[in-house]
Amino acid sequence: MKFVDEAQILVSAGSGGNGCISFRREKFIPLGGPDGGDGGNGGSVWLQADENLNTLIDFRHQRQYRAQRGQNGMGRQMFGKAGEDVLIRVPVGTEVINVETDEIIGDLTHHGERLLVAQGGVGGKGNVHFKSSVNRAPRKAGQGTPGEEREIRLELKLLADVGLLGFPNAGKSTFIRAVSAATPKVADYPFTTLYPNLGVVSVETDRSFVIADIPGLIEGAADGAGLGAQFLRHVQRTRLLLHLVDLAPFDEQVDPVQQVRAIEAELRKHDPAMLEKPRWLVMNKADLLPEDERQARARAVVEALDWKEPWFLVSAIGREGTWPVVLKVQQFFDDQKAAALEAAQDVAARAEMSRNA
Numbered sequence: 001m002k003f004v005d006e007a008q009i010l011v012s013a014g015s016g017g018n019g020c021i022s023f024r025r026e027k028f029i030p031l032g033g034p035d036g037g038d039g040g041n042g043g044s045v046w047l048q049a050d051e052n053l054n055t056l057i058d059f060r061h062q063r064q065y066r067a068q069r070g071q072n073g074m075g076r077q078m079f080g081k082a083g084e085d086v087l088i089r090v091p092v093g094t095e096v097i098n099v100e101t102d103e104i105i106g107d108l109t110h111h112g113e114r115l116l117v118a119q120g121g122v123g124g125k126g127n128v129h130f131k132s133s134v135n136r137a138p139r140k141a142g143q144g145t146p147g148e149e150r151e152i153r154l155e156l157k158l159l160a161d162v163g164l165l166g167f168p169n170a171g172k173s174t175f176i177r178a179v180s181a182a183t184p185k186v187a188d189y190p191f192t193t194l195y196p197n198l199g200v201v202s203v204e205t206d207r208s209f210v211i212a213d214i215p216g217l218i219e220g221a222a223d224g225a226g227l228g229a230q231f232l233r234h235v236q237r238t239r240l241l242l243h244l245v246d247l248a249p250f251d252e253q254v255d256p257v258q259q260v261r262a263i264e265a266e267l268r269k270h271d272p273a274m275l276e277k278p279r280w281l282v283m284n285k286a287d288l289l290p291e292d293e294r295q296a297r298a299r300a301v302v303e304a305l306d307w308k309e310p311w312f313l314v315s316a317i318g319r320e321g322t323w324p325v326v327l328k329v330q331q332f333f334d335d336q337k338a339a340a341l342e343a344a345q346d347v348a349a350r351a352e353m354s355r356n357a
Contacts, residue, residue, distance in 0.1 A: 006056065006153065008154070014066070047096060049092045070083045165242065165279075175213075175282070177316075178316045246285055
């Protein structure tokens with residue numbers, strides 16, 4: 001199935017029902033007075049995150065969603081029935097944007113989380129509410145207010161722990177196949193992944209992380225070149241980036257250092273905060289180099305980049321050096337989890353001391 005990560009839909013909430021103008025008419029009860037009921041409220045439109053969905057492809061076929069209108073009020077002070085809400089299921093990780101204002105309405109990051117995107121109208125008051133000492137028989141009722149209608153854009157951002165960066169044919173798909181059960185297409189000729197792939201990397205019981213194979217980027221991606229910023233958004237949620245570099249490119253004029261700098265420039269243009277994420281260098285295709293040249297070439301790249309973060313030399317196709325990368329990544333997340341737990345315990349302890357003081 002193709003990965004669809006953006007869709008635009010029109011959502012329309014139901015209008016409120018109108019209030020009723022009615023008077024009590026019963027035998028032996030003269031001047032019964034007004035008894036018109038209120039109109040029902042219109043239905044609203046909600047989005048709900050569902051972990052069982054992984055694309056927005058359904059919205060390519062249905063682009064309009066309308067909630068039910070509230071029923072009009074009736075005599076004998078009978079209220080109109082409220083319109084039914086519309087609940088739209090979307091994948092976890094969906095960001096919702098108002099097309100007209102380009103404002104972010106909300107972000108659905110947890111299973112079951114709901115977001116109101118169009119509020120239903122309020123039902124009008126019946127004439128029973130307009131009676132007074134000077135107007136005993138009001139012939140007036142409120143009109144229901146219209147429901148909200150807006151066009152929204154849904155953007156799906158992958159919820160992965162690790163994102164793979166790199167130029168096309170750097171070996172990202174091969175790497176994710178080597179460390180997880182994901183099976184993206186790989187081949188012995190240059191091509192680029194067209195759709196993101198997710199893989200779960202399991203180190204041992206209760207110790208695992210999710211890795212995302214992001215389609216290859218090229219210079220100008222942030223401005224729309226190639227696959228463009230369409231996929232740069234997927235690395236925004238990741239906690240760690242693995243920057244894969246082809247250490248033995250087919251074209252000898254291709255410089256791995258220049259490729260790293262080019263992708264850094266695209267990240268900076270798309271969102272400068274992305275360069276502040278932990279980013280480790282993984283130099284791939286070491287098997288294409290003689291054993292006595294591998295380390296020397298890898299160290300030359302590291303020195304040219306003045307790289308301060310961890311770096312690795314691997315051959316993803318032969319799964320050489322990939323397991324140490326996995327262990328290092330898992331340790332990174334374990335340390336983060338331990339630090340967060342320690343901070344939470346410290347806050348709880350201080351709160352307890354404050355209460356006992």
